[in-house]
Amino acid sequence: MQNKAVELTGITKAFGANDVLRGIDLTLSPGQVTVLMGANGAGKSTLVKILCGVHSANSGTITLDGEPFSPSSPSEAIRAGVVTVHQSINDGVVLDLDIASNLMLDHLTAPGAGFFLNKRKHRAEARKIAAAMELNVDVTQSVSELGLADRQLVAIARAMAHRPKLLILDEPTSSLSAVEARRLFSLLDRLRDGGAAILYISHRMSDIRRIADRIVSMRDGKISGVFESAPLDYEGAVKAMLGHAMTDVDINIPEVGVPVMQLSDIALRPDATPFSVDLHANEVVAITGLVGSGKTELANILFGLERPVSGSMCLLGKPYHPASQRQAIGAGVFLCPKDRASNAVVQDFDITRNITIPFLARHSAFSFLKRRSERATARRIIADLGIVCQSDRDEIGSLSGGNQQKVMVGRWLAEASNLLVLDEPFQGVDIKARRDIGHKIRETAGGRATVVLVAEMDEALEIADRIIVMADHTIVGDHRNEDIDLGAVLTQVAGQQSETTDNTEHAI
Amino acid sequence: MQSEASNDTLSNPELHVKSKLTATEFAIRYGFLALTLGLILFFSVFAEGFAGPYSAVFIFQSVAITGILALGVTVTLVVDGFDLSIGSVATTSLMLSSYVLVVWEMSAFAAVAACLAMGAIVGLINGLLIVKMRVPDLLATLGMMFLLVGLQRIPTQGRSIATGMTLPDGRVTEGVFSKAFLALGRHRFDFFIENLVPVSVIVLLVVGFLVWGFMELTRHGRIMYAIGSNQRAASLAGANVNRYKILAYMMSGVLASVGGILLAARLGRGDIASGNNLLLDSVAAALIGFAVLGAAKPNAFGTIIGALFIGILLQGLTMMNAPYYTQDFVKGAVLVVALVFTFALSKRGGAH
Numbered sequence: 094m095q096n097k098a099v100e101l102t103g104i105t106k107a108f109g110a111n112d113v114l115r116g117i118d119l120t121l122s123p124g125q126v127t128v129l130m131g132a133n134g135a136g137k138s139t140l141v142k143i144l145c146g147v148h149s150a151n152s153g154t155i156t157l158d159g160e161p162f163s164p165s166s167p168s169e170a171i172r173a174g175v176v177t178v179h180q181s182i183n184d185g186v187v188l189d190l191d192i193a194s195n196l197m198l199d200h201l202t203a204p205g206a207g208f209f210l211n212k213r214k215h216r217a218e219a220r221k222i223a224a225a226m227e228l229n230v231d232v233t234q235s236v237s238e239l240g241l242a243d244r245q246l247v248a249i250a251r252a253m254a255h256r257p258k259l260l261i262l263d264e265p266t267s268s269l270s271a272v273e274a275r276r277l278f279s280l281l282d283r284l285r286d287g288g289a290a291i292l293y294i295s296h297r298m299s300d301i302r303r304i305a306d307r308i309v310s311m312r313d314g315k316i317s318g319v320f321e322s323a324p325l326d327y328e329g330a331v332k333a334m335l336g337h338a339m340t341d342v343d344i345n346i347p348e349v350g351v352p353v354m355q356l357s358d359i360a361l362r363p364d365a366t367p368f369s370v371d372l373h374a375n376e377v378v379a380i381t382g383l384v385g386s387g388k389t390e391l392a393n394i395l396f397g398l399e400r401p402v403s404g405s406m407c408l409l410g411k412p413y414h415p416a417s418q419r420q421a422i423g424a425g426v427f428l429c430p431k432d433r434a435s436n437a438v439v440q441d442f443d444i445t446r447n448i449t450i451p452f453l454a455r456h457s458a459f460s461f462l463k464r465r466s467e468r469a470t471a472r473r474i475i476a477d478l479g480i481v482c483q484s485d486r487d488e489i490g491s492l493s494g495g496n497q498q499k500v501m502v503g504r505w506l507a508e509a510s511n512l513l514v515l516d517e518p519f520q521g522v523d524i525k526a527r528r529d530i531g532h533k534i535r536e537t538a539g540g541r542a543t544v545v546l547v548a549e550m551d552e553a554l555e556i557a558d559r560i561i562v563m564a565d566h567t568i569v570g571d572h573r574n575e576d577i578d579l580g581a582v583l584t585q586v587a588g589q590q591s592e593t594t595d596n597t598e599h600a601i
Numbered sequence: 602m603q604s605e606a607s608n609d610t611l612s613n614p615e616l617h618v619k620s621k622l623t624a625t626e627f628a629i630r631y632g633f634l635a636l637t638l639g640l641i642l643f644f645s646v647f648a649e650g651f652a653g654p655y656s657a658v659f660i661f662q663s664v665a666i667t668g669i670l671a672l673g674v675t676v677t678l679v680v681d682g683f684d685l686s687i688g689s690v691a692t693t694s695l696m697l698s699s700y701v702l703v704v705w706e707m708s709a710f711a712a713v714a715a716c717l718a719m720g721a722i723v724g725l726i727n728g729l730l731i732v733k734m735r736v737p738d739l740l741a742t743l744g745m746m747f748l749l750v751g752l753q754r755i756p757t758q759g760r761s762i763a764t765g766m767t768l769p770d771g772r773v774t775e776g777v778f779s780k781a782f783l784a785l786g787r788h789r790f791d792f793f794i795e796n797l798v799p800v801s802v803i804v805l806l807v808v809g810f811l812v813w814g815f816m817e818l819t820r821h822g823r824i825m826y827a828i829g830s831n832q833r834a835a836s837l838a839g840a841n842v843n844r845y846k847i848l849a850y851m852m853s854g855v856l857a858s859v860g861g862i863l864l865a866a867r868l869g870r871g872d873i874a875s876g877n878n879l880l881l882d883s884v885a886a887a888l889i890g891f892a893v894l895g896a897a898k899p900n901a902f903g904t905i906i907g908a909l910f911i912g913i914l915l916q917g918l919t920m921m922n923a924p925y926y927t928q929d930f931v932k933g934a935v936l937v938v939a940l941v942f943t944f945a946l947s948k949r950g951g952a953h
Contacts, residue, residue: 422839430837437837441830441898450827451838453820460819504838 097159098123098290099144099175099259104153106139111494111521113139115314117153121259121290126281128301129294130334131311132384132548137294140311141261144292145177146170158258171199174258178249178265180294185248186236193219193232196251226250226280242273249277253284260284261292266300278303296383298327298587310334328580331587335550346558346575350374353542354395354413354426354512359404361390365566367404372512372542377535379545379557379574382586387566388546389431392514395544396428397421408511422451425511429502431520431546437501438489445471445485448504455508474503479529495526502530506537516546531556550582562586630895633942637910644917651920658797664912665801666691666860670883671890671904672812673853677738678887678899679816680849681829682731685742687857688880689749690723694861696753698782699762699871706776713782716858723749724854728847742850746880754873762871778869786866801863805905808856813901825849826898885936886911892942911935 097120104117114136121127131137142148144155146164155162157173164170167177179185186195194201196219201210219232228243228250236244245265252260262281266274281304285291295301301308308325310318310333318333320326354372365387372378382388393399395406397415406413408424415421418428430436439447449456449467456466471485478499482492489497502518515534519527534543534556547553553560554574562570562585570585572578645652670687677684694716701712723745730741758769764777789796790803816822825845827835836842864876889910890896890903914935915928923931 417841418837419839419841428837435831435833437831437834439827439830439834441826446823446827450824450835450840453823457820460821462818462820462823 097121098157099162100156102154104140104143104150104155106136106143106148106151111523113314114143114150117314117316119309119316121292123258123288123290124285125306126285126291126293126304128305128308129292129311130296130301130308130330132334135311135334136314137311138263141177141263141292141294144170144175144259144261146175168199168202171255174255175261176252176255176257176259177261178245178252178263180263180265185251186244188237189235191233191235192223192230192239192247195236195247196222196232196254198251199255222250222254226253227276242269245269246273246277249280253280256287257289259290259292261294263294264296265293266295266297274300296385301327301330312336328583328587332583335548335583335586346573347375349376349558351409353409355407357405357407359391359394359406360402361387361394361566363402365402368568369404370561370568370571372544374542375539376559377538377543377545377557378559378561379547379553380561380563381547381550381553381582382563384548386563388563389516390566391563392428392516392544392546395421395426395512395514397426425509425541427451427505427508427510427513429505429513429515429518431517433498433501433520437504438497440490443486443488444475444480444482444492444500447489447500448474448507451504452508470507474500474507477506478503478533493523493526495522498522499526499530502533506533510541512542512544514544514546517548518545519547519549519552527552527555550579550586626895629942633889633892633910633939634894634906637906637913640910640913640917644913644920648917648920651917654794654797656916656920658799658802660909660912660916661802661805662799663916664886664908665799665805666863667879667882667886667911668805668905668908669808669860669863670857670879671886671908672808672901673856674883674887675890675899675901675904676812676816676825676849676852676856679822679825679829680846681832682738682846682849683742684727684850684853684857685739685880686723686727686745686749687853687860687883688876689746689753690720690854690857691861691864691879692876693723693749693753694719694858695865695868695876696757696762696871696873698862698865699778700756702778702782703762703764703766703774703776703871704756704768709779709782709785713785713862716862717855720854720856720858720861721851722854723858724851725847727854728850731850732843732846757871757873759873761873778866782866783869784866786863786869801867804859804863808859809901809905812852812856816901821845821848829898882911882932883908885932888943889936889939892939897943907939 099121101117101119104114105112106114117140129137129140139148143150146167146169149163149165157175162173162175164173164175170177187198190198193216197215200218216232223230223232226246226249228246230239230243236247239247249262249265265277269277281291281293293300293304305325307319307321308327308330309316310320310330312334313336317336318330320330351374352371353374356371357369358367359369360367380388380391390399394401397417397420408426413424413426415424415426421428439450445467448471453462456463456470468485474480475482475485480492480496480499480503482496489500492500498518498521502515505513518530518534522530534545545553545556547556554577557574560570560572560574560577560582561568562572562582564585570582572582650656670691673687674684697719698712698716701707701715702709727742727745730736730745731738734741736744760766762774764774766774768774785800788800790798790800792798816825824835824840827838828840828842828845832842860879861876865871868875886908887899887904889907890900890905891898893900893903893906896903911932914931918927918931919925
């Protein structure tokens, strides 16, 4: 047996002007579980998609068992022995078919599969696969009747049935209970002993501690750290993933104003520890934490999209219980959502129309729009944020990602607010646009409280006066961004009672 | 420094080239209007009697009801919905107005009010099914279509309504279509020539203007377009998506009932077999409208041009003695060509 199942050399990938992968060199060995860590936008999913045949790399080579490997489709990758279990469970199963058909799906689509279906044989095969996975289900049951966890196990069983050389699992435990996760881990142990290479993508430190033989951290489309000598340096891996290269931005923390938003004893989940926090005027607060730490839930609660399990909120001293995003906007609480393509950009509209959507009432008289007023606002935002465009009538789709993001942020800066929440405002944005957006947020922060949700530590350090760390759906740290002890912050980010803090080198 | 960046691009000649229309873009934007004009010229030369005010009015009249329904479909298309029930709302309105006039012997005003209310209620139910019950648009309105087709037949046991007919309970109807009601279908306004323009054409133009104004000039129209393009973004920007969707279906229902009223007034009886083609013709007009001015999206102006285009084509072909049974084929061919214009040629259509 070779000691390299998969070897990637110099893999790059760009979508338009956006470099997602900037030269990945990575070796995955048989019988080893490699955990891949990386913040949103680090390029993990693109890397996975290249391996499983969804995308092809712009340059670089991949070898599988020493043979060149460049799958042009997912089914080709599967036949070559690279099998992927995707994060979104319902992508991995066909809901309306029974379990047997789901387990046998790849056999049905394989070239040379017979035209007619021998149901009995089909089910017998499926039962064998299920038994090998210790999956105790009736294979004639429809997948749509299964719970999420069982669906996930079916998807994994289907993947395992290929006896893969490389098995890729993308956040496989995100919807599994502890017991089910343990079952999955014992399966993975057996598969590893059988000589498969496993690439495991996760943010859950408990999973990583349980399963990892080796941790690879990704950041900005590059491998930022490989940790393989026992005992594994979990904190180092987190640090490599979030980055801590000190930026040249100097924050002069201004005097804070009055408390604008006061949260008392807010519980985001029934089992989460309640927390209280005050957000002040003229203060930019970065909230950081891993995926699933509760940042997004907090933003949703502030914006009226969700209600807290318990606790109360006060806006400028008055009780604040928004029942909808419209009420929140009415109260001067704005949210600039993450994932602009799905949550913010209106593709059919030009720049002006994209900017004025939330405040059309301001630009109309008796419901009739005043184009001049709209365009004046749009021009002001374009100039303020330095949006690179030909005119305020450009289609939004003709702008680069960074400029689109400026438009989305500008949409919410067009009117004064009491509290502005920006969820991952630097997602998919180049460094110049990031600086511009950061400056503008800082510059306009005087009259309001500002909350920026970021996963990247660099971004938090660059923009914030105060950094709040969330883990397990509660606040675990609150730091003034001045001579900050980054090690302590990263320990809090990694969460889970931080058992391994023996090899800390917090010198920055 | 920031303004410098934008000045740079404004003065950059390379970027400016993009804003000039290329031949393809010109074709996409004005191709359909040019085609319509060409068609008019062609028929004016080769079809005797095509060019003239009476022929023009006839074309307008032939597409008036379809056009009004198509404007309703357009509104639902704007919010990324689709109303398949319009045809049956129109025929239900036809039967309902006849029933109110002939069986209940009520006034023209009552008949019109009942129909408009029915259209609004059907639209409301459609909207609620889609928004609250989460039934997909096509299925909800398809179900409503069947329901209405059946419902309109129940009171008369499937027979047409006319003065002097026998009702299921043995009574003989004595009500008549009042003059005022019939005027909606038969009165013609003077326009340079006496008794030229029928009411339905005026209604089409007024409704078209109102829908256009609502969609293009008001903030509500703007928000509805935003919902159609990215519902989630519109919602996160504070739009009440559900309310606007329901509004769209109610507008569609009311417009369809207006179409039905005009049809009843023209026919002068509650003809159970009328209005079979309304749904397909109006959907075709709304979809052809995508291609007008390269909009690549539902729009009121395009919808009216689409309806007129079909009307011109059919009128011209009829005058050139094309047999009636080729009509549907011609309509279908026009629709397919228009859809190619919209989706294959235009960048915006292809980008999604």
